Amino acid sequence: MSANSDDGRRRIKSVDKAFLIIQALREQGNAGAGVTTVADAVGMSKGSAHTYLNTLKQHGVVTEQNGRYRLGLQLLELGEYAKRQNLVYQCAQDPVDEIATRTGELARLVVKEQGYGVYLYKAEGDNAIETTIQPGQREYLHCTSQGKAILAHLSESEVREIVDERGLPARTEDTITDIDELLDELEEIRERGVAFSRSESTRGMRCVASPVHAPDGSVVAAIGVCGPMSRLQGDRFTEEIPDIVRNAANIVEINIQMNRNS
Amino acid sequence: MSANSDDGRRRIKSVDKAFLIIQALREQGNAGAGVTTVADAVGMSKGSAHTYLNTLKQHGVVTEQNGRYRLGLQLLELGEYAKRQNLVYQCAQDPVDEIATRTGELARLVVKEQGYGVYLYKAEGDNAIETTIQPGQREYLHCTSQGKAILAHLSESEVREIVDERGLPARTEDTITDIDELLDELEEIRERGVAFSRSESTRGMRCVASPVHAPDGSVVAAIGVCGPMSRLQGDRFTEEIPDIVRNAANIVEINIQMNRNS
DNA sequence: AACCGCGTTTGCTATTGCCAAACTTATTTA
């Protein structure tokens, strides 16, 4: 009877369907899709799919050229806006730039959202590596140093909840895929104040990350450094860079607090 | 009786309302808004607004922390995806970089979407100016060189349609605000192959832009250069840079064609 | 020229979104 689905709360089914269509279009990629293809993909009649696509088109989140529908750039405008509004994004840019220049490596900002990490900003030092993952993309929390830094400061029940929902897929042979092993690792990270990643998300890549806390004490993000194993080793990896990263994370936290009161 | 609104076509009203809420949240900016505020802003009951916000939250396009709702970063992921998928974006990056290094100025890519220009990519030369407008944002077509380059290659009826819908707001005292004057200017641009802007969008800023055509002959984008009046004048403004820009636009077109066949 | 596949439109019905009002929780005031 009731229009609910997940956790007993009511939902607007038409909105769900709209996002189902957006998802379907996304999976079609650059090729785009026609009305019939979309209708089949989401399991509705041609007529209905047509009405949805037209509505979405009016809002610019879908574009159409001679019968082929694709994702529209209005999404980018909204997304960029959301990014710029983000307080952590505003407060972390300078410290991340600083990390990049001081280490010469790639420095990144990842914020927590819905059990994922969203890669929001990067700064490239003189020797910065190129990564395949692009700003704006989500990544799993268990396989990156940034993600683990965030997980380490959540409660065990929150961690288990995220793992139950997202799983622990293996990115490389070194990815932690066991929940108990992960919890042990998080314990260490908490004591140390920085998280390491040794080829856990990409072979040959090492990272160091430190969490960023909101004024209320909850973790909201992590900043860190990524580089090749060849350069990130010894004291530089275990001492120098952790110090730089920890310090920068601290500055971000101060920036957030100051921005709060203004 | 019928569920239509704009041009007789049916629409999904719930989807319209969802975007109304997104718009409302956007206007609240960084502060965010509570359920009641949103309900008032879009003119629906508290209960309904709550259901919508919860649905949108599930999809990540809205986030909530202790009762305050804001735009979510899922929008950024979708938007960045739409951008990366965009064929023109893929094909124009190298030529735009090239323009920037050869001129030392700011080079930009603007693609046409729904009667607006969407600023998708920039490359900064050694002396590049800083602009307030950010990648991902929309801009009017009548007041920028890039926009005029696009308009110049649409039919007069299409231009009139866009102007009717979006108007010709004045950005500076030099913005063209008269439709006939605009049409004359477009005529010149068509003959010349490049569009100029002299303080029409920002005081003291000059731009040169050239259109990019799809294989079917329609304009899809424009690339160009922006810089201070002090540097963009004389032959450099009217001859040298136009040559560079025209040439680069040509290369983009070739890239698009090649990508088409692959 | 007839066919076929695709996109668009429309009438009718069952579904679902919506308001109002009750209920719950948090915050402020006395």
Next chain:
DNA sequence: TAAATAAGTTTGGCAATAGCAAACGCGGTT
């Protein structure tokens, strides 16, 4: 500490509307 107020959440019932199926229109193909 309690009362009062405000804000968020849930629910019943009715009216609105989303959805299908089927008809229509249109370009491309055999």
